[in-house]
Amino acid sequence: MGEAPVMFEEDLHKNISNGTRSVSMAYEAVVAVANKQYLVGSTDESGSSIGVLALDQTTSKWITPVVLGDKPKICMDLSVIILNEERILVIRRDAASEDSIWFLELNTKFVRDQSQALETEVVSWSKGVIGDDLKPVVISGPSGVGKGTLISKLMDDFPTKFGFSVSHTTRAPRQNEQNGVHYHFSVRSDMEKDIKDGKFLEYALVHDNLYGTSVEAVEVVADAGKRCILDIDVQGARQVRASPLGAKFIFIRPPSFAELENRLRARGTETEEQVQKRLRNAKAEIEQGLSSGIFDHILENDDLEVCYRNLKKLLGLDVTPDVCRTSPVTEPHLRMNHLAENVDGHFVVDYKNNK
Ligand SMILES: Nc1nc2c(ncn2[C@@H]2O[C@H](COP(=O)(O)OP(=O)(O)O)[C@@H](O)[C@H]2O)c(=O)[nH]1
Ligand SMILES: Nc1ncnc2c1ncn2[C@@H]1O[C@H](COP(=O)(O)OP(=O)(O)O)[C@@H](O)[C@H]1O
DSSP: OOSOOHHHHHHHHHHHHTTSOOOOSOEEEEEEETTEEEEEESOOTTSSBOOEEEEETTTTEEEOOEEESOOOBOOSOEEEEEOSSSEEEEEETTSOGGGSEEEEESSOHHHHHHHHHHTSOEEEEEEOOOSSTTOOEEEEOOTTSSHHHHHHHHHHHOTTTEEEOOEEESSOOOTTOOBTTTEEEOOHHHHHHHHHTTOEEEEEEETTEEEEEEHHHHHHHHHTTOEEEEEOOHHHHHHHHHSTTOOEEEEEEOSOHHHHHHHHHHHTOSOHHHHHHHHHHHHHHHHHHHHSSOOSEEEEOSSHHHHHHHHHHHTTOOOOOOOOOOSSOOSOOOSOSSOEEEETTEEEEOOTTOO
């Protein structure tokens, strides 16, 4: 697999020989996917990463695609395996094992969306994660449910194991929030330019502010050999689910809407108007979290220590097993003053009339 079919090699040399395109880079492997031939090379223009070229067989034109994602460093010995029409596996045979497996996305939904947004050919690298251990973790949930509290506990208890993906946002910093630690507090125009330049894995308008996860924010954690934790909203989780990142998705649900409101108010970080806006958004977020199918697990944050223990259990950390209320949640008892029904193993809770 990964060796150029004979007719392609002849075709390639013919193209090169008749000057259709001088391929100035040494190429290690060629594969045919859909109506294109992809050359995965030992170097790109930067001279530091593996390069990618494509020959569109319908037009016989060479394409230098925009290459997104963290790029694998150059190597002199690689193999390519076609997984399907969407992605290929690239194995850097002379690299250390933790950096030898890479996916090149050629035609995934993420790549197609980026191609449309950037109006050009796009491919995207993503580092293959060996096993579950280093798989990034997406944690979502309505404002005030306890995401930050749970993540802080994980980071405090396992500082060498987990790293936090520092998002960008146009929201103003709260008291005690440090730029570059809690968020990269940004100007909207700067964020919008970087989004257009393909530097963001996902982004969304949340409570009237722009939030986004840069590719670099995730790679910084991965390069440190840590498991990346992303605290993002449901819209962002949906985008990450469609991206090549390959994460574990966990939705944190409050024990009741009234308790969520109590916590948000008690935290004292938002104005009354912002509290109302976040509570309005919370209803849709919770319904999305419970019934969208984006999330692998749903955890109820009633008792903090129980929820934290269940979170650690989900992440394969050594804890005494607990009644882990993860989806699908079977027993339909929620301390709500509102009926919850069990639909396809998920709770669809009607928060509409909860007061
Ligand atoms: N899509 C997306 N959402 C984010 C990101 N960073 C934070 N959020 C979400 O934005 C919402 C508001 O976050 P924040 O203002 O810190 O308020 P909090 O949820 O009350 O802590 C929360 O649901 C976060 O999960 C991001 O990078 N992308
Ligand atoms: N299980 C819990 N029981 C009671 N209060 C909680 C619980 N989990 C978090 N809190 C409190 O609720 C507030 C919101 O928590 P936070 O982590 O900021 O939520 P989020 O990051 O989801 O917006 C904080 O004041 C926090 O101390």
